[in-house]
Amino acid sequence: MMNIDQDRMQQVIQEAFDKTNSLRWQTAIAKAKQQLESNPYMHFDGDALLILSDSNTIYRANGTCQCRAYEKGFPCWHRAAARLVERYNEASREACGAEGEAACR
Ligand SMILES: [Zn+2]
Secondary structure, eight states: OOOOOHHHHHHHHHHHHHHOOOHHHHHHHHHHHHHHHHOSOEEEOSSSEEEEOTTSOEEEESSOOOSHHHHTTOOOHHHHHHHHHHHHHHHHHHHHHHHOGGGOO
16 A cells, blocks of 8 residues: 555545546546555556556556556546546645645655
């Protein structure tokens, strides 16, 4: 599991939820949230999020993915999770700049 500040992540997730009107994306975000909290096999390599899924497949998600949903042109939680982590990292950097050392996590 990744080392995540839950409050900050919760805020990022809420913003992502509010930004989309798509039920499919909201479902993807909800699944991504649950996986971010429970799946120990997720790793951000600086460019994409590597995810070992329940089906024992490793996905490498950023704007694209390798899963079936993506092939069919649907939102998938892998991409949602990748975007959340990316956004979370941005928020962390912003907090770090604005609030100083103590906020740098
Ligand atoms: Zn996917």
